[in-house]
Amino acid sequence: MQSSQKTHRTSRLAVAASLIAGLALAPAAAHAHGAMEEPLSRIYLCYKEDPEKLKGSYDGVPAGAPPCVDLVAMSGTQPLYDWTEVNRFDANGQHKKVAKDGQLCSAGRDKYKGLDQRRADWPTTRVSPDANGKYTFRFHATTPHAVKYFRFYVTRDGWKPTDELRWRDLELFATVKNIEAKSDPKQSYGQYYNMTVKMPEGKTGRRLIFAVWQRSDSPEAFYSCSDVRIQSPKSATSAAADAPTWDEAGRAVARNDLPAGTTVTFRVFDAKGGDVDRISLKLTGETGASAQWPFVLAKKVNGATDAFRIGVEGDDEAIAPEKSATENRVWRSSQFDGYSYVIDVDTP
Template identity: 45%
Template sequence: MPSSRKVTASAVTVAALGLSVLAAWPAAAHGTMGDPVSRVAQCYAEGPESPESAACEAAVAAGGTQALYDWNGIRIGDAAGRHRQLIPDGRLCSAGNEEFKGLDLARADWPATRVHGGPYTFKYRVTAAHRGTFTVYATKPGYDPAKRLAWADLDLEHPVAKATDPVPAGGFYTFTGTLPERSGRHLLYAVWQRSDSPEAFYSCSDVDFGGDGGASAPAPSASAPSGEQIAAGAGKSTIEHHGHGDDDARTSAEPAAAGPAERPAPADRPEAQGGSWSPTRLAETGASAGTSSVAIGGAAALAVGSAALFLSVRRRAAGGGRRR
């Protein structure tokens, strides 16, 4: 084969490979509130295919089972603290993500964790550790669970918990806060804003402070999924567990039941000195659709470069023909 044709074929191959990155790159996501149990964790624990509670059954009917297998994927890749600007009223529990729309259903029978005012230890189930700040808000007195959650329902001026860079252990970030004095059903809204990326994660946890609080009947008790349940459903998830959005086996092969802190970082990686890492930091950019913006940029650069190489070869070939 003439050399010009070989180069042209290589350019086309490289371009195809670059474009395939866009379609094949895995989504990365990293957790949800485990205590008090978030809605998505509760419904996953019940079983995506046959949920036990009426609320989770309705959530599956509205959004399908995949949202529950993707329980750690309620996120906005480019949030950068702009939570109120990006998430409309009525869609806080799904973070405006269509896949998770079943979690936004306004119902007074979501399974709830029994709590009371005073100190509380929060446990956030994590499948990939990152630096960042956790902020938890409680609904105001008079909250009506039969209406879709709006930003105005939350006491944004007085977070019940705030923690920056807690240390993960046993599969959880653990931090403390103080719950307000309330009665009846309420909701805790958690925001995990990463500091090493604009990406943020969101979760809704239904809680019951006791007393009538306007509720006609006690809420079903909530329960978190076990490590075994998480491991069993990982194969059906579209979210990479224990990875950073890459295909490096060192970041994706760990059993889902184990916690990220239980795997030592390679000595030559920044994570070993307390930072987070990814071989090419592709997932650290937090593209909003689950595809890294760096991956997109790299694939685009490959395609453009290949096209330029193709045109250059064609021009040289044409010039050579004229010289003959």
């Protein structure tokens, strides 16, 4: 009996030791406090891309949005597990002092420096104001705090995501006070600050929205950068108002060169999964190059279906294909919500 009890004790100790070791090896989880969910902030976007997958690649092609892959290469995965903590404990309203020019998205913290990357391939979120020019921002608060204010800024005309982000590049367009977080029965944890504000007039197209959350019960403040494409208000009566808008639906990536005779097919499905369209392209020795066939496929798809476009979005919101193995993205029309696609590759 004594031998049996000793064995059980030893077993329990071994289990406890293994659990402790496992906790030591696992990435630390974020305990507080939140991030902008609509429009999606850079930190929350990269977290949703899966920090562990972002560490690798497949046949040399990044397994996620390139800026997020590079962020992990620069700083590891821990900043993404701490996606709710792009903050400064010493802010106390002195935001220009703690988050200096060129470091706004990281809140001046080296840990989050990957958020300050100056590049044009940050994925964007479509912002569509209603008929009154208003839009509802949604901040996911894993730990709500007393709010002194939320401030919203938009980049000035002429600013580009490849430029350094400076305070003088931002224009304040809304301040929200006296707001409390509320639960959402559709979500499993945390609460939400939903803030409907008037969007700035004339500020459409590719922009960056910078948000500051200053607590009233502490000097602590939180900072957020969201890459967006702002649409004209839905009340516009011009023909342009009826034109479709485009949301990113994926990437058209060439993982390697394809041999002559390969057939690449872009298949379109409706909201119920039914086949809608098949756009096929037979490759030659020239068009099979990895930097070539996504471009050729894009030109054919763009001329054959209204549901999708393939290419890179320009400053004027036009989508045009590029000769690149990794840069082209797939965009879905707002008039075809629920539609999906698959790119099939059939080698000879």
